[in-house]
Amino acid sequence: MSDGKKLHFGAFMRPASIHTCSWRHPAGLADANFNFKAMVGFAQTLERGLFDAMFMADHVSLLNMPPEALKRSATVTSFEPATILPALAMVTEHLGLIATASTTYNEPYNIARKFATLDHISGGRAGWNIVTSTNPQEALNFGLKEMMEHDKRYRRGREAYDVVTKLWDSWEDDAFLRDQESGIYADLDKMHPPHHEGEFYSVDGALNIARPIQGYPLIVQAGASESGRQFAAEVAEMVFAAASTLEDAQSYYADVKSRAVAYGRSRDDLKVFPGNFVVVADTVAEARKIKRELDDMVNPASGMGSLSVQLGCDASEFDLDGPLPEIPPSNASHTSRQKLVDKAREENLTVRELAQFVGGAFGALEMVGTAQTIADEMEEWLMSEACDGFNVMFPYLPGGLDAFVDKLVPELQRRGLYRTEYEGKTLRENLGLKRPKNRYVK
16 A cells, blocks of 8 residues: 555556557547547547646657658657647646647747737646657758757757746736736836846846746756766756656665755655556456557568667668667767667677567557556656656557456545646646746745
């Protein structure tokens, strides 16, 4: 039974990024990635399951994979998240709404304005997933000849965070008087333009929207590299981690939490959510059958396409039945890429075997079984300080989500490991995170 600790769940809701063939499962929706009415249902089911948040990843180009793989990928069409989430805010009351916005291809003023708006529309449920973008195809869509190098991207991202939060602090919470009798709408003494001059940005004027309900929308980040971990320790409040073993997860959890403490933060100021591909059914055999059905649908070209994305180079020319060759330098996530290289070396995998591993659920942590067996695993992860919760990926939609909510959630509640109602009104309140103070208010 729980010692008072509770699991928290986010939901990774880009079906094409859940499993390569999630869209092909006969019980799933082929257009789940691009069906607004279906998304309304997904969001409402997540709220019925008391999930903390729905997370919509994003990229601003087609994925960098060979054409034979790209034509089989549902990633070729998806809604822009900062547009779709305000609509979903209208059909939910408690569910957090997290969207990706790249600091590489967005200006801080635009980011600050969009997410402040989402926070007000949703009543305090917005979250910003900060990314620095690693796909070279994205650079070509924005007039650049090549990707910005890794450390420079992180410096730019760190400065973007500073500017965005300064903009969110542009107005004190009680700056807007709206006094109809006096005719004074705003107290300009409580306005604080950022007057920012930095390495990458020059932003002078105050944001033209009131301070977000949460102070700042939740700050979300996924970074496994040294720069990424430092960034997470400094500013992130929810970290999407990638760990496929308990030991790796415990090591990551201890590392980023200790780094956060070194920056003067509390360990509880940062929540760690490993990605977790969950298949729950009435029997272990049935759950494994669902996973096997999905994996059997993976075309070799799709597996190689996913491997190309992960390695940051075209893997289609590699000898499928030979060992993984030396990988050329790239702008792909160095840590994620190195994990794949290490796995291939340590387990003596061929390129074909490595592509099969990546081509399904992208090499993520998997929990496949009954509500009871999966609850056992999740409890072990929570109690052994490997996570604060999980960013859940479902095998297909809506059935995989329905099974999670209808079968696993009640079992976790029975064990005292999961909430039976939302704790607060805002995303921060439900996660037990404090509201940031305005830097300009003494």
